[in-house]
Amino acid sequence: MAPLNYRHLYYFWVVAKEGGMARAAERLDVAVQTVSAQVRELEQSLGHALFKPAGRGITLTEAGQAAMVHADQIFQLGEQLVASVREAATGQGQRLAVGISDGLPKLVVRHLLQPALQDPRVRLLCHEDEFDRLLGDLALHRLDAVLSDRAAPANPNLRLYSHHLGxxxxxxxxxxxxxxxxxxxxxxxxxxxxxxxxxxxxxxxxxxxxxxxxxxxxxxxxxxxxxxxxxxxxxxxxxxxxxxxxxxxxxxxxxxxxxxxxxxxxxxxHFYLISAERRVHHPLVQKLLPAGRAPG
CATH class of the missing domain: 3.40.190.10 (Periplasmic binding protein-like II)
Incomplete structure (x- = not known):
């Protein structure tokens, strides 16, 4: 099987995000025919149609939905790679983006995050929201981890892992x-x-x-x-x-x-850290999960 062409994947991703070929072409500043050709080549390489007609527009097929899940992960990780390289080059330290379930006591959050904050160069980003929305952002790798008062519900499409912190x-x-x-x-x-x-x-x-x-x-x-x-x-x-x-x-x-x-x-x-399955494990997230951790 030929290696995946990431330019083709990127064009597909933008079409899916924008909801149509014309809007994607406008965002990418290229001709509609160019966008269509790139998506068609991706479909040929994967062996499945990724879009289907829907009224006057298009929508994702089941194969397209599966491709979109992975494309989201790939390009979210790409954004993180750029940020990580920039931070390392400028001495800004590592970035840790954590979702905080809105019912979690804030003083408890500070306690739970303390092991990752020993290095003064760490840049912490805390985003508070409803539990379900945070899990969606975590699945799309917009967050490195979620802190919550409950474990993630079983969902084979998200593949999330709950770690009991205490x-x-x-x-x-x-x-x-x-x-x-x-x-x-x-x-x-x-x-x-x-x-x-x-x-x-x-x-x-x-x-x-x-x-x-x-x-x-x-x-x-x-x-x-x-x-x-x-x-x-x-x-x-x-x-x-x-x-x-x-x-x-x-x-x-x-x-x-x-x-x-x-x-x-x-x-x-009960307090949990929820992480997404991924190849690259964030070192700061791992610091939040030492064996036998107890409240201080």
Whole structure:
């Protein structure tokens, strides 16, 4: 089999991205006939049609969709290669692009990323988004890794790998003035206080609700937050009692206006690093996965 012609692949990739031959030709600043000929040669070399008519335009065939997955990976890696060479040549150090699931506690994120940040030349790019969208960006190699509170779901098309980084029990905190008014001990006091919770998108939310049921609690929910840092900020400002990871305990208690209500060792948050299958393993991602790692 003849080696793949990457110019042909690039023209195919641009056509698929632009949604048509004419728009691809405009982007590439070449004639439409040139684009069409390049794509046709790629189809001949692969032995399958990559596009089919769709109304007045074209769309990918199943073979074209499969080719597009690999083309995306190839050209994303190509962009990373250029950036890596430039950074190495200019002494800028390595770049690490990490997706942060929006429900993950920010202080926990800092802890999890610390092993990769020992070299002061590391350039860290953190992108926070919804879990599913981050997995899509990871599959396309726009991200080097994703940090989340859950493992990636099984999907043979994405080929993602979940690495368990650790776990931490939750504890409950409250504004000091609010905690001082509580007449009952923990956890019964939560029935007397306004409570702040993560929204249902957080993996720990069902565990919290089950814990309430086990203890016969029906708290008054004063607020629900997708962002864990925002949840803690509103709790610290006096809005209500709130749960947070034990890994953030020391940082939260630096605030004299916050008091620890009690610990819940039976409610555990899990933390994962999700990586994509690829030939080149990012050395900084590997630093996040030392054997036997435990919270510091």
């Amino acid at each position: 776990e931490a029990p939750l504890a409950w905190f409250a504004p000091a003035a609010m905690a001082a008014k509580g007449a009952r001990t923990f956890p019964a006091c939560l029935a007397d206080l306004p409570v702040l919770l993560p929204t249902g998108h957080a993996a720990v939310r069902p565990r919290l609700e089950q814990w309430f049921e086990r203890h016969g609690l029906r708290p008054r929910i004063a607020g629900e937050f997708e962002d864990s840092a925002l949840l803690a900020a509103f709790g610290r400002s006096g809005m209500g009692a709130f749960p947070a990871s034990q890994w953030t305990r020391e940082e939260l208690l630096k605030d004299k206006g916050v008091r620890l209500l009690g610990e819940t060792p039976d409610i555990v948050e």
